[in-house]
Structures are given as structure tokens and as C-alpha cells.
Amino acid sequence: MRLTPFLVLLLLALWSGSYTVASVESSQPESDVWITSGIVSDLSLPDTLRGELEVKYGDLSVVKNGTLTPAQTAEAPTMVKLRGAINCIPPFALVMLDPDVPSRENPTERSKLHWMVLNVNSTRKLHEGDVAVPYRGPNPTSGSGPHRYVFLAYCQGAQRVLTSEIAPQQRSNFDLADFFKKLRAGNPFGGNFFYAENA
Numbered sequence: 592m593r594l595t596p597f598l599v600l601l602l603l604a605l606w607s608g609s610y611t612v613a614s615v616e617s618s619q620p621e622s623d624v625w626i627t628s629g630i631v632s633d634l635s636l637p638d639t640l641r642g643e644l645e646v647k648y649g650d651l652s653v654v655k656n657g658t659l660t661p662a663q664t665a666e667a668p669t670m671v672k673l674r675g676a677i678n679c680i681p682p683f684a685l686v687m688l689d690p691d692v693p694s695r696e697n698p699t700e701r702s703k704l705h706w707m708v709l710n711v712n713s714t715r716k717l718h719e720g721d722v723a724v725p726y727r728g729p730n731p732t733s734g735s736g737p738h739r740y741v742f743l744a745y746c747q748g749a750q751r752v753l754t755s756e757i758a759p760q761q762r763s764n765f766d767l768a769d770f771f772k773k774l775r776a777g778n779p780f781g782g783n784f785f786y787a788e789n790a
Contacts, residue, residue, distance in 0.1 A: 624655055634690055636782075642673050644671055645670070649669055655783050655785075656784070661728060667706065671717040673780070680746075684746075689702060689729065691738040700764050705727050706724060708721065731788055736788060738788060740784060746776060748775040748776065
């Protein structure tokens with residue numbers, strides 16, 4: 592059977608239409624989870640993060656809005672990479688933080704910095720760069736409820752930075768807005784997050 596241009600276009604339209612329906616039914620819009628989780632408002636982020644970070648702890652993948660245990664996340668992720676493309680060039684920065692310290696209901700020490708990697712050369716290896724703040728796994732206060740652990744990736748304005756000038760003196764009360772200014776970064780280009788707690 593010979594495919595005419597019209598038939599080819601019709602088949603493509605049908606295929607793309609069914610694909611769109613399937614993707615809409617399988618997941619919420621990207622921005623919804625970030626908004627309903629409270630992360631957008633609590634960290635003063637844009638409504639939509641353009642990309643999703645794929646994060647793995649060994650064979651375990653971080654599922655956005657999912658739950659992992661402190662034991663499963665005790666060691667640094669073995670992989671952090673961006674799904675998709677961005678409109679800036681290296682280097683990049685990666686942070687992981689907990690905005691729920693000591694608890695989500697009473698976050699008087701918002702946020703606690705768990706990890707900071709700067710001067711990263713590739714969005715496919717965001718965990719590989721200059722470690723400004725070594726990884727420290729989730730260990731929320733017992734009985735404080737679920738804590739959100741948030742990964743965010745940024746462009747560094749095409750400039751390498753000195754880790755000593757960017758890294759904070761302490762992990763608690765990490766000021767994300769101040770970090771933006773020092774890094775000369777715009778909004779994060781990608782992120783992911785999970786929940787963990789100590790009952």
C-alpha cells in the first residue's frame with residue numbers, strides 16, 4: 592500500500608493525539624505537585640520548574656512526591672541528571688535542602704542545607720563537581736513528621752565560582768535567596784523532591 596502525504600499526516604496526527612491523552616491521564620501537570628506540596632511558596636520558587644532531575648541512590652530512584660527512608664538515603668546519590676534540555680551553558684550548581692526544620696508546622700530553621708555541588712560541567716552528571724558542602728543524609732527529629740528533601744539545579748551564569756565564597760558557614764537557616772545572588776543565578780532549571788521521616 593502506498594502512503595500518500597495526506598495519509599502520513601493523518602497517521603501522525605492520530606498517533607500524537609493518543610500519546611497526549613495517555614500522558615495527561617498518567618500524571619498531573621508538572622507545576623501541580625510543586626505547588627500542592629507547598630515547596631513553591633515555602634522556598635519562593637517559580638510556579639513551574641522547567642525540567643525534572645533524575646536522582647538515584649544506587650538502584651533506588653527518587654520519585655517526585657514519593658517517600659524514602661533515612662537509611663535508603665544515608666549516602667550521597669549515585670546519579671543526578673536533567674531530563675530534557677536547558678537554555679544555558681555550564682557550569683551548573685546543585686543543592687539539596689530540607690525546608691521543614693525542625694518541623695513543617697514550625698520551620699524556624701528553614702532551610703537546612705544537605706548538599707551543595709558547584710562548577711558542574713554536565714547536566715547529565717550534576718552530582719559531579721566541586722563539593723562546597725558535603726552530603727549529609729536525611730535525619731529529621733523523631734516524631735517531627737515527614738520532611739521534604741528538595742533537589743534544585745541552577746545555571747551559574749557561565750562563570751566558575753570559588754566554593755569558599757558560596758558555601759554558607761552553617762547548614763541551618765540556609766538562605767536560598769542569598770545563594771541566588773552570590774551565584775548570579777536565575778530560577779532553578781530543574782528539581783525533584785521526596786519525603787522522609789523518623790517516626
